[in-house]
Amino acid sequence: MSPLEQLLAGVLPDPDGGPPLAVPTAAVAIAPSLEGREADLIAALDLGRRLAVVSDPTTRAVLGRRVERALDGIVRVEAVVLPERPHADDATVARLRRETAAADALVAVGSGTVNDLCKYVAALDAKPYAVFATAPSMNGYTSVNAAITVAGHKKSLPAVAARGVFMDLAVLAAAPPRMIRSGLGDSLCRPTAQADWLLAHLLLGRPYRTAPFALLAEDEAALFAEPAALLAGDLEAMARLARTLVLSGFGMTLCGGSFPASQGEHLIGHYLDMMAPALPEAFHGEQIGVTTLVMARLYERLLDGGPPRPAATAVTREDVVQHFGPALGESCWAEFAQKRLDPAGAEALGAELAARWNEIRDALSRVLRPAGELEAVLRAAGAPTRGAELGWPAALTAAAVLHARAIRNRYTALDLAGDSGLLPAFARDEAAAEEARHDV
Secondary structure (H helix, E strand, O other), X not given: OOHHHHHHHOOEOOOOOOOOEOOOOOEEEEEOOOOOOHHHHHHOOOOOOXXXXXXXXXXXXXXXXXXXXXXXXXXXXXXXEOOOOOOOEHHHHHHHHHHOOOOOEEEEEEOHHHHHHHHHHHHHOOOOEEEEEOOOOOOOOOOOEEEEEEOOEEEEEEOOOOOEEEEEHHHHHOOOHHHHHHHHHHHHOHHHHHHHHHHHHHHHOOOXXXXXXXXXXXXXXXXXXXXXXXXXXXXXXXXXXXXXXXXXHHHHHHHOOOOOOOOHHHHXXXXXXXXXXXXXXXXXXXXXXXXXXXXXXXXXXXXXXXOOOOOOOOOOHHHHHHHHOHHHHHHHHHHHHHHOOOHHHHXXXXXXXXXXXXXXXXXXXXXXXXXXXXXXHHHHOOOOOOHHHHOOOHHHHHHHHHHHHHOOOOOOHHHHHHHOOOHHHHHHHHHHHHHHHHHO
């Protein structure tokens, strides 16, 4: 049995010494083609007799109508078509709840936004859901959290696990190249996300597990070694990416949150989503690929020096509210206030860093990858590596580096660098590099 099959069967050994790993998802199908199997796959899940098949105009054309036709013979199908480019926000959640109120379950046909909306609505209404993927663009198909914007604040909210996740590799390979690169970008953050989570564990005693990363080890090296194959229609390469995305989502599920796959790099991306909605539209994974490189460079700067010397957090409630605005600022402050260092906390953390810096640096170095190596992966796939390629002004990149840590109560290298007085110079250097890229 493969690790994925063992995980679904509940018999995969836990590298952290716990009981065998298991997930709430009943079925995952990743195959060169699933055409003709849709009804059997859904029937095996026992979702009920009345299913809302949720798509948007694009995903309905790609796969939704095929799923609707296949299911029409076994259940009552209600086609729910969201607007083109729907937003995963509180208004769309309310609309989707109304339009699926009579359904026994939801069947999402789409990728990031459609899937997040369906899993979150399913959780609110205590219904099961399943998903047919239309693009290998993100790792949320198997996670139990959804990225939903509430009153302008992008949050990771509890959701329900998909009962079934179905990936037709021919469909995924035919997705727009930017969406394929997006999935690669979302997978690229494993090193920096793991380092941030480990940093919080080593410095603050926060819970940490190796299991989510062990799930990814088998495919990561091959995926990063041949990223161009993804854009050449290589179904074996696409299967590696699909497994990576599925297993990354399961890693989040095993940990009860997005900790193993969403840390400082995602905070920077979320800042941009929240504070600069007028930017040229970019896929989530395109952003994360770029912000992962930012965090990788920050780690290289931190680890190249001696132990950081944190002081009490200088950022105040007034600073946060002034920067983010009254409503959003208060929401961010409620998160950020929980991880601010007071003088005693800063002194204790400084002593810990001074005493154990070599040990901490070595542990972080073992899970990280060089920024240049990660950049080469993106370049080989034709993906953006700098914010300038996505239309980000240099000053906005600098602001994101400086202020993104206020968004969520998640301790990352942004916090360590910020409280140690190292973040302003790093942000200026990142902005200068962006200016240089704009001038090219």
